[in-house]
Amino acid sequence: MHIGRFGPPRKIRALAVGCAIAVGAAGAVASRAVAQQQQNFDNVQEDIVHVRDGVYMLVGAGGNTTVMAGDDGVLVVDTQFAPLSTKILNAIRSISDKPIRYIVNTHMHADHIGGNEAISKAGRTRAGGNVVGDLGAAATATAAIIAHENVLLRLSMAAPGQPQVPAAAWPTETFATRKQEMRFNGEAVQIIHEPHAHTDGDSLVFFRRSDVVSTGDLFTTVMYPYIDEANGGTINGYIDALNAILDITIASNVNEGGTMVIPGHGRLSDEQDVIEYRDMTTIVRDRIKEYVKRGMTLEQVKAARPTLDFDPRYGTPNGFWTPAQFVEVIYKEMKEAQGPARPQPKNQKSSRKGQTKGGGQ
Numbered sequence: 491m492h493i494g495r496f497g498p499p500r501k502i503r504a505l506a507v508g509c510a511i512a513v514g515a516a517g518a519v520a521s522r523a524v525a526q527q528q529q530n531f532d533n534v535q536e537d538i539v540h541v542r543d544g545v546y547m548l549v550g551a552g553g554n555t556t557v558m559a560g561d562d563g564v565l566v567v568d569t570q571f572a573p574l575s576t577k578i579l580n581a582i583r584s585i586s587d588k589p590i591r592y593i594v595n596t597h598m599h600a601d602h603i604g605g606n607e608a609i610s611k612a613g614r615t616r617a618g619g620n621v622v623g624d625l626g627a628a629a630t631a632t633a634a635i636i637a638h639e640n641v642l643l644r645l646s647m648a649a650p651g652q653p654q655v656p657a658a659a660w661p662t663e664t665f666a667t668r669k670q671e672m673r674f675n676g677e678a679v680q681i682i683h684e685p686h687a688h689t690d691g692d693s694l695v696f697f698r699r700s701d702v703v704s705t706g707d708l709f710t711t712v713m714y715p716y717i718d719e720a721n722g723g724t725i726n727g728y729i730d731a732l733n734a735i736l737d738i739t740i741a742s743n744v745n746e747g748g749t750m751v752i753p754g755h756g757r758l759s760d761e762q763d764v765i766e767y768r769d770m771t772t773i774v775r776d777r778i779k780e781y782v783k784r785g786m787t788l789e790q791v792k793a794a795r796p797t798l799d800f801d802p803r804y805g806t807p808n809g810f811w812t813p814a815q816f817v818e819v820i821y822k823e824m825k826e827a828q829g830p831a832r833p834q835p836k837n838q839k840s841s842r843k844g845q846t847k848g849g850g851q
Contacts (some may be wrong), residue, residue, distance in 0.1 A: 501569025523613045530572040536581040539758055543700040544675060548581050550574050552601030556704040558697060559586035560675025564613070566633075567594045567704045568754075569605030578605055581613055582738030589614045592674070593839050594636040594681055595661060596754070598721065599643045605636055619714050636670065637661040638683045640691030644721055652691045658805035684708055684731035688715065690722025692731065696738055703738055704752040709764055714797070714804045714816040716772055717823075725775050725820045732768040739764060770800050775820055782824040791821055 495774065531551060539547040548555035548570075555578060558568035564586050570578060582590065590613030595603050613633025642661045648654045670681040677699035684692045688707045695704040707716060708731045717723040739749035739761040751759040777796040786794070797813045805813045 499622050511661070523559070524798040525677060526577050529571075531571065531831045534574060534577065535825075536574070536577045537583065538581055541700075541702055541752065541758060543698055543749075545700045545702045546585055547752050547758055548578060550577065552604065553596075553707065554752055554756075556580055556695065556702075556752050557585055558675060558679070558700075559588060561588070562675045563588045563591035563616075565592045565674055565679065566590060567592065567752075568596055568602040568706060569593060569609050571601055572604035572608070575608035579609060582609075583730070587763045590633045591615050592672075593633055593635045594693070594695055595635065595641055596694065596704070596708070597637075597681055597689050599689075599718075600655075600705070602706060602754070603641075603645070603659060607656055609633065609663075610635055610658070610757055620699060634663050635683065636665075637690045638693050639664040639666045640689070640722070640845075644689070644691060646748060648760045649720070667703065684727070684734055686724045686727035687731035688723050688728060689718045694731070694735060694738075701748070702750045703735060705735060705754060707754035708732065708808075709735060709751065709759070710753045710765060711763060711767070712804075713755065713806050713809065713811055714774075714800075714813060716811045717816070717819045719822070725771070729768065729771055729775065732771065735764050736761065736768065770804065774800065774816070775824075778817060778820045779824045782828055784819065788818060788821050 506551060511633045514634075528535055529551065533702070536548050536550040539549065544558055544560045546557040546559070548557060550570055552570040553568050555570055558567075559564040559582075564582060566582070569575070570789070578767075583655060592615065593606060593610055593613075595606070610632045614669060615630050615632065615634040640662050645655045645660050646657075665683070668683055672679050680692050680696040680698065682696065684694060692706060692708055694706065694708055697703075708728070715728045718724055719726060736750065739751065740819040742748040746760055746762055748761055751764055752763070753759055774796055778791055781791045781794060781796070792814055796817060801807075801813055807813065
């Protein structure tokens with residue numbers, strides 16, 4: 491376990507690029523259950539990055555974990571893969587000995603919710619009034635797991651052929667509105683739902699006083715946006731979510747620093763990183779949209795390589811989410827938005843009957 495504290499964001503970029511490629515890309519590739527079964531977690535180290543005030547980022551395998559610690563206890567955002575639960579708990583205990591009160595899931599994927607059960611059982615939430623009266627000790631026996639209601643719906647109804655997620659790992663508190671808010675450790679925490687983006691259950695978490703945003707897979711630094719269309723994701727919703735992040739972030743007076751952004755995968759970032767990612771995503775979407783308007787087929791669009799100038803930075807041709815897959819999911823969405831082709835009018839011979847010279851019909 492390593493605890494580090496980075497300096498200015500420019501230094502973050504210099505120090506973290508190697509780690510982002512090796513650890514972040516591996517985490518992105520491992521974001522499916524099959525990859526989890528193949529990966530050896532014994533040698534995974536949970537690196538701890540002190541972001542600001544009581545907020546930390548844990549980088550291991552799978553999605554990044556955010557930890558917010560203070561006098562009230564510990565709040566955890568995303569829990570990586572299940573086999574890493576002990577290592578994550580050890581990392582949390584090196585930060586704070588206070589009880590783990592809350593787990594927030596940014597979405598439903600296994601590399602972000604895998605440790606829910608073990609980490610929740612290691613914690614103890616807060617409750618009072620009728621809740622304790624009705625449930626007794628069970629009301630506070632574990633840490634609460636908070637997520638948008640679509641996360642619970644997806645986890646409780648496994649897709650055909652997919653393993654069932656244990657009920658103990660499901661969210662225990664859900665919300666159906668645009669956001670859920672609480673005051674914890676002396677600051678306002680906002681959990682903001684971004685519909686139909688990476689999935690249909692994505693949320694970002696904003697720690698307002700600390701000025702830190704934890705995005706889940708609504709933003710990464712190591713791959714193209716993963717649009718999980720089977721679980722409600724769309725490219726337009728993803729771009730909307732990136733713009734929502736930018737509505738929250740504020741750069742420093744030198745355009746770096748300011749609001750810190752903890753991505754779903756990759757290195758600690760700031761507003762400028764999100765702007766670059768938003769612009770890339772919008773440019774690729776708009777290129778493919780234009781190709782669709784021209785009537786090009788999917789194979790023709792792939793051959794045109796609309797991601798070519800961004801592939802050195804975000805392309806993972808042998809990974810879990812390839813440039814070709816990214817192009818295909820955008821093409822399908824743009825094609826569906828265009829609607830069915832209109833039938834071409836039949837050729838008709840013009841008639842001069844009833845016309846006068848220089849006149850019209």
